[in-house]
Amino acid sequence: MIEIRDLKKKLGSMELNMSLTIPEGYICGLIGRNGSGKTSLLNLITGLMSPDEGKVVIDGLEYDKDNKGIYSRIALVSEDGLLDELCSARENGLLYGRYYTGFNMTSFLCLLNKYRVNPNIAIDKLSRGEKLKVQFAFAISTRPKYLILDEPSANFDPEFKKAFHEEINKLMSDGKHTVIFATHITSEIDRLGDYLLFIHEGKKVFMGDLESFRDKYKLAVGEEFYIDRLTKEALLSKEVNNYSTRAMFDMDLINIDLDERYMNHLEFSPATIEDFMYFYTKEAN
Numbered sequence: 282m283i284e285i286r287d288l289k290k291k292l293g294s295m296e297l298n299m300s301l302t303i304p305e306g307y308i309c310g311l312i313g314r315n316g317s318g319k320t321s322l323l324n325l326i327t328g329l330m331s332p333d334e335g336k337v338v339i340d341g342l343e344y345d346k347d348n349k350g351i352y353s354r355i356a357l358v359s360e361d362g363l364l365d366e367l368c369s370a371r372e373n374g375l376l377y378g379r380y381y382t383g384f385n386m387t388s389f390l391c392l393l394n395k396y397r398v399n400p401n402i403a404i405d406k407l408s409r410g411e412k413l414k415v416q417f418a419f420a421i422s423t424r425p426k427y428l429i430l431d432e433p434s435a436n437f438d439p440e441f442k443k444a445f446h447e448e449i450n451k452l453m454s455d456g457k458h459t460v461i462f463a464t465h466i467t468s469e470i471d472r473l474g475d476y477l478l479f480i481h482e483g484k485k486v487f488m489g490d491l492e493s494f495r496d497k498y499k500l501a502v503g504e505e506f507y508i509d510r511l512t513k514e515a516l517l518s519k520e521v522n523n524y525s526t527r528a529m530f531d532m533d534l535i536n537i538d539l540d541e542r543y544m545n546h547l548e549f550s551p552a553t554i555e556d557f558m559y560f561y562t563k564e565a566n
């Protein structure tokens with residue numbers, strides 16, 4: 282389990298400030314608009330960045346006290362690659378694999394072969410997508426309990442996306458692994474995710490399973506008159522068009538006794554992550 286306890290980090294004019302728990306055995310999609318703090322949060326979780334206050338606790342272990350225990354459990358795949366760019370993938374495997382108790386060189390080379398990446402040329406001679414493939418293959422070959430992916434699939438071609446999803450499913454099949462991935466592709470969370478963590482300006486807006494998300498946030502369509510009659514606190518924001526109005530509601534805050542008669546005039550459907558982001562950030566602006 283990953284616990285983020287009262288974590289604070291000043292990032293320019295913004296402060297990342299949150300507490301949350303990420304359970305084991307699930308895939309958690311991390312979403313938020315550009316600059317909301319996704320990469321910074323993942324860097325704090327993986328120990329690449331230190332918090333100003335608070336801490337990250339992984340399986341009861343803490344950075345600075347139990348680094349070895351943490352690093353044997355966690356692997357990060359990100360654009361800012363952690364491998365040596367001047368060395369080939371094979372050399373990186375030989376150099377850095379030994380720091381990971383679970384690293385398997387044969388599995389690493391097999392995956393590179395499967396992904397059609399040459400293991401013998403320097404990483405800086407590879408394309409962006411190929412670099413990410415090397416990182417992904419390396420991370421998977423350490424058999425991490427926690428696999429952290431920072432927008433991994435943005436540069437993957439459709440064929441590799443399929444292989445990537447298969448590999449994630451394989452890793453997750455024993456129920457003991459956890460994947461956290463930041464993405465801007467909301468359909469990827471719908472497809473892969475069990476949990477959703479939505480952040481905005483360094484703060485947690487929603488953390489929970491996708492079913493709870495769809496129960497909590499609903500999109501209402503109908504006449505503005507009826508939308509305006511519902512509990513004000515439950516309304517995230519609305520968009521008025523010529524013929525109908527769309528509005529996002531937090532159903533936990535709706536007062537059913539008072540609102541039901543107006544709700545009957547509106548059509549409600551579970552929010553998609555994309556709709557939620559649109560209506561949430563529209564109001565927050």
Ligand SMILES: Nc1ncnc2c1ncn2[C@@H]1O[C@H](COP(=O)(O)OP(=O)(O)OP(=O)(O)O)[C@@H](O)[C@H]1O
Pocket residue numbers: 291292293294295313314315316317318319320321322
């Ligand atoms: N070391 C740092 N010092 C100062 N500011 C920082 C630092 N790292 C990040 N920031 C700022 O913090 C904010 C969040 O950055 P971050 O990269 O975490 O966002 P993000 O959600 O991953 O964005 P994107 O979706 O564009 O990748 C940005 O405004 C960034 O400029």
